[in-house]
Amino acid sequence: MGEKLDFIRAELAHMQETKSLINIRTMDSAADGWMVVDGKRVLNFCTNNYLGLANHPLLKQRAKEAIDTWGVGPAAVRTIAGTQALHLEFERRMARFKGVQASMLVQSGFCANQAAIPALVGRDRDTGQQDVIYSDRLNHASIIDGARLSGAKIVVFEHRDPASLEAVIRENLPKYRRGLMITDGVFSMDGDVAPLDKLYEVAEKYGVLTMVDDAHGEGVLGQGRGIVAHFGLHGKFDVEIGTLSKAFGVMGGVIAGRQEIVEYIRQKARPNLFSSALTPADTAACLAAVDLLEESGERVERLWANATYFKAEMETLGFNTGQTETPIIPIIIGEVAQAKAFSARLFEEGVFAMALGFPTVPQGMARIRVMNTAAHTRADLDKGLEVFAQVGRELGVIS
Ligand SMILES: *Cc1c(COP(=O)(O)O)cnc(C)c1O
Numbered sequence: 001m002g003e004k005l006d007f008i009r010a011e012l013a014h015m016q017e018t019k020s021l022i023n024i025r026t027m028d029s030a031a032d033g034w035m036v037v038d039g040k041r042v043l044n045f046c047t048n049n050y051l052g053l054a055n056h057p058l059l060k061q062r063a064k065e066a067i068d069t070w071g072v073g074p075a076a077v078r079t080i081a082g083t084q085a086l087h088l089e090f091e092r093r094m095a096r097f098k099g100v101q102a103s104m105l106v107q108s109g110f111c112a113n114q115a116a117i118p119a120l121v122g123r124d125r126d127t128g129q130q131d132v133i134y135s136d137r138l139n140h141a142s143i144i145d146g147a148r149l150s151g152a153k154i155v156v157f158e159h160r161d162p163a164s165l166e167a168v169i170r171e172n173l174p175k176y177r178r179g180l181m182i183t184d185g186v187f188s189m190d191g192d193v194a195p196l197d198k199l200y201e202v203a204e205k206y207g208v209l210t211m212v213d214d215a216h217g218e219g220v221l222g223q224g225r226g227i228v229a230h231f232g233l234h235g236k237f238d239v240e241i242g243t244l245s246k247a248f249g250v251m252g253g254v255i256a257g258r259q260e261i262v263e264y265i266r267q268k269a270r271p272n273l274f275s276s277a278l279t280p281a282d283t284a285a286c287l288a289a290v291d292l293l294e295e296s297g298e299r300v301e302r303l304w305a306n307a308t309y310f311k312a313e314m315e316t317l318g319f320n321t322g323q324t325e326t327p328i329i330p331i332i333i334g335e336v337a338q339a340k341a342f343s344a345r346l347f348e349e350g351v352f353a354m355a356l357g358f359p360t361v362p363q364g365m366a367r368i369r370v371m372n373t374a375a376h377t378r379a380d381l382d383k384g385l386e387v388f389a390q391v392g393r394e395l396g397v398i399s
Helices: 003-017 057-070 078-082 085-098 109-120 141-150 162-175 196-205 259-268 270-274 280-295 298-317 336-348 378-394
Strands: 034-037 040-044 102-106 132-136 153-157 179-184 209-213 239-243 253-257 328-334 354-356 366-371
Touching (some): 040 378, 078 270, 085 102, 085 253, 109 141, 109 179, 109 239, 109 259, 109 270, 132 141, 132 162, 162 179, 196 209, 253 259, 259 270, 298 378, 336 378
Parallel strands (some): 132 179
Antiparallel strands (some): 102 253, 239 253, 328 366
């Protein structure tokens, strides 16, 4: 008996042998600059809580009030009875904040890609004619899954390379019905930024639809308004995907852009038709985040000041911080075992920073990734730098 589960046992044993099992740590406190992780109080460089909003008093208060007014769940999908006035208020406010015509709230950033991509491209049911997606080689898994789900042909262009985009468009344009260019805004492994203005120029020249997944740029780039604002492309770019679970500190996804496109996706997207709406508490907390960001750019400025300081100090210490242009600071170590040992030593010394290795990043490019946030003080950063320096010398990464 139980032979049908053999494949699971074999795979888990293989993962154990090759040390590829993920060690999932337990958080024993709220997400913040310092956290209790597996029972130990540590300086936290692992969460995407860029603006320190995940445990912010105003967001928590608004979430509690929303529960009292609206209940805990919407009890329906958006298109049947789940669209509460609160959702519409968020969508209006978010669109205004970002300087776009319209926005639509979905359950998560992952979900936003499954909603938007298959709504825009796929295969014609009658003629069988296929559309084509032009996708950056290093795009996020949720873009890849949304693209596969759509049934469109997926053609990869080289990372952040407008010339490569143009070459693949020219090659594929005549063979397919319509095209959609998709790129991450900020790439989370290296912290580098898509050359959105140049990619836009190329796509526009050939009448290709444009989409950017700005999960790590929402609340971070463009004074918090995202990558499209950063490049001054609002009103031109077709679709922006955002998440409310990173800088916004809550949960949820956003599809923003031109009115026509957003309304079309609202009608067509299966996560909007077949999965219940975001909770009132989450929605109200997201609205509070928009209030804070509209009121002041102070948190965004503190985030960037911290990131700039941390990166400069790490480079002075002799660490290799790669190609980053954002508050994501990779510290390139080389071999996976060395990066894992580095991360383990940091944790023992009270600093929580993740090691990333192949296949998440290329072979020989294993790294520690530091996520800077506005929740850290200068003293926190100095403590982090001191521990990095100590462990770096101990393991021979720096001299
Ligand atoms: C984190 C991330 C997502 C997923 O967002 P969630 O709101 O956590 O589901 C999607 N796309 C990119 C590029 C991301 O970095």
